[in-house]
Amino acid sequence: xxTISLEEVLGTENEVKGENxxxxxxxxxxxxxxYSVHDTVIKAGTETHIWYxxxxxxxxxxxxxxxxxxxxxxxxxxxxxxxxxxxxENDEHLLRAKTDMRMVCVFNPPIxxxxxxxxxxxxxxxxx
Ligand code: 9YT
Numbered sequence: 001x002x003t004i005s006l007e008e009v010l011g012t013e014n015e016v017k018g019e020n021x022x023x024x025x026x027x028x029x030x031x032x033x034x035y036s037v038h039d040t041v042i043k044a045g046t047e048t049h050i051w052y053x054x055x056x057x058x059x060x061x062x063x064x065x066x067x068x069x070x071x072x073x074x075x076x077x078x079x080x081x082x083x084x085x086x087x088x089e090n091d092e093h094l095l096r097a098k099t100d101m102r103m104v105c106v107f108n109p110p111i112x113x114x115x116x117x118x119x120x121x122x123x124x125x126x127x128x
Contacts, residue, residue: 006039014113018122020046020097029110036110042066042097050122051092056108060084064101069094 004026009015014025020043027037042048042064065080071092079085079101087093 020048029112036107038105040103040105042101044097044100046097048095050095053090058086058106060104062102064099066097066101
């Protein structure tokens with residue numbers, strides 16, 4: 001077995017910054033676990049358009065609050081600490097952070113790192 005601490009990831013290539021979030025990759029495809037695990041912070045006051053067409057993702061909120069709107073039905077799902085949302089239908093959605101939100105994200109199949117560089121499946125909302 002092995003351990004990895006958040007401190008070991010900070011400031012490395014596995015700390016990836018998007019426009020509205022910073023994702024610290026703890027477990028990646030190269031670790032051969034069949035999934036990846038990220039500790040992600042979403043910035044307060046942001047809205048992010050996300051559609052992982054090739055990945056299933058579970059997102060466990062451990063700090064903060066906000067909401068998810070699923071775009072197929074415009075349903076709004078309040079999210080706060082200790083709530084997990086599972087994108088079990090590759091759901092296209094908007095993630096709105098009221099406060100900073102800290103999320104533990106699990107991806108199946110695992111993120112390689114390369115996909116995220118290209119931001120495949122993640123389309124930030126363009127602000128006017
Ligand atoms: C919650 C979410 O999907 N945020 C976008 C970043 C993504 N989770 C990642 O790459 O860690």
